[in-house]
Amino acid sequence: MFNVSIVKGIRHIVYVALALVGTLGVAACTGGYSFTGASIPAEAKTISITQFPNNASTVNPQLSQKIYDGLQQMFSSQTSLNVIGDDGDLQISGEITDYTTRASSIGSDDNVATNRFTITIKVKFTNRFDSKADFEQSFSRFKDYAASRDFSSVEQGLTEEIVTELCEDIFNKSVVNW
Secondary structure, three states: OOOHHHHHHHHHHHHHHHHHHHHHHHHHOOOOEOOOOOEOOOOOOEEEEOOOOEOOOOOOOOHHHHHHHHHHHHHHHHOOOEEEOOOOOEEEEEEEEEEEEEEEEEOOOOOEEEEEEEEEEEEEEEEOOOHHHOEEEEEEEEEEEEOOOOHHHHHHHHHHHHHHHHHHHHHHHHHOOO
16 A cells, blocks of 8 residues: 555645646747737738827827837737837728717606716728638727716716726737637
8 A cells, every 4th residue: 555645745746747848838829929918920920000190070089109118018018029110911901980978877857867988999900821810890988977976076987997908909800810
């Protein structure tokens, strides 16, 4: 009979060895896998992101820069791609098409209870190495806020939340192939 502590020690060594082999196997894989879930062609080294002109009927002068900065930050922090000015292996361009706030629900007293703030952007993505991944699509996100609140008091915070969500949507559509 084997000593129970020896069996446990051998089992522990086997688990550690399997974990090490699995980790090395994933690290040895090429073809664009990353732990963020991004699926990028191995030959893609750069991404270019252009400023989004604001063509909405209402213009927030900081919105274009916020989207640009958010996309740059997301791609530089979650991929190994170098963000460059233009002519990247992957390219993102677009425009802001909607920036509105409207009533979204009526309360029991027939007055507006909540308003809905919406930002919509149209995005064009080009992948030099896989044209099947190219797309041109609109992305829209909204946040509701109490009608009793003045829009100017909530605008900055809601804009930042929506821009973050839009950047995540664009990132996921561009390089995450679940």
